[in-house]
């Protein structure tokens with residue numbers, strides 16, 4: 285591999301082993317993510333998707349193997365990442381805007397509070413939330429809260445967003461709207477996104493690339509580039525075929541959106 289290719293790599297996972305007690309979740313696992321990619325990760329329940337995100341974010345170490353994020357070990361790269369989880373994890377008594385500001389403060393970003401608020405307003409506006417920016421988080425709907433969580437993650441200007449089933453708790457209408465917002469966000473910022481989901485339709489709606497992991501020990505059983513322009517027609521034959529292809533080798537009980 286040339287140095288130019290290395291520079292374009294956001295994530296490199298080589299021979300990674302994950303073990304909890306006597307259980308081997310992954311052994312010799314490989315995955316590369318290119319900078320700027322919107323990678324969707326599908327896979328059997330318990331195959332290690334969330335654990336892999338935690339390893340990238342330096343929350344836990346792998347048992348063995350080499351993991352680099354932007355060419356560095358995860359403990360040197362964590363400040364370039366931001367997480368979005370399935371639940372929004374906001375402080376309920378703070379306004380939407382101040383939850384975003386808090387994220388920037390906790391990240392140790394330098395600046396005046398007024399500047400932080402301006403950035404927060406801008407990110408909330410990008411996600412269609414200007415009208416609720418002063419509302420306390422506990423008064424927001426589930427979809428609004430998750431948007432605030434995404435705005436909070438984006439406000440720290442991460443080079444990579446790690447998203448762990450961020451839309452799965454939302455109703456279909458909100459989910460569909462948020463998918464479109466996420467694509468807009470990705471197009472405008474160019475941030476690398478690694479997005480874990482159980483929903484095949486969601487993966488093909490969002491990703492520039494979709495990988496599917498087998499159950500333990502997990503390995504990549506499908507790795508597909510999705511070149512279709514956004515917004516995508518999910519009922520087109522190409523998309524229907526792609527959804528079928530991606531579900532081969534997966535337990536139908538563990539996935540949705542086929």
Ligand SMILES: Nc1ncnc2c1ncn2[C@@H]1O[C@H](COP(=O)(O)OP(=O)(O)OP(=O)(O)O)[C@@H](O)[C@H]1O
Pocket residue numbers: 304309327328329330331332333334335336
């Ligand atoms: N801290 C831990 N201690 C022990 N076992 C763990 C720990 N964290 C995860 N596991 C186990 O490791 C396996 C992989 O977990 P992980 O959450 O990464 O799976 P996943 O692919 O994200 O699953 P799902 O799709 O169901 O969310 C599971 O069997 C889980 O029970």
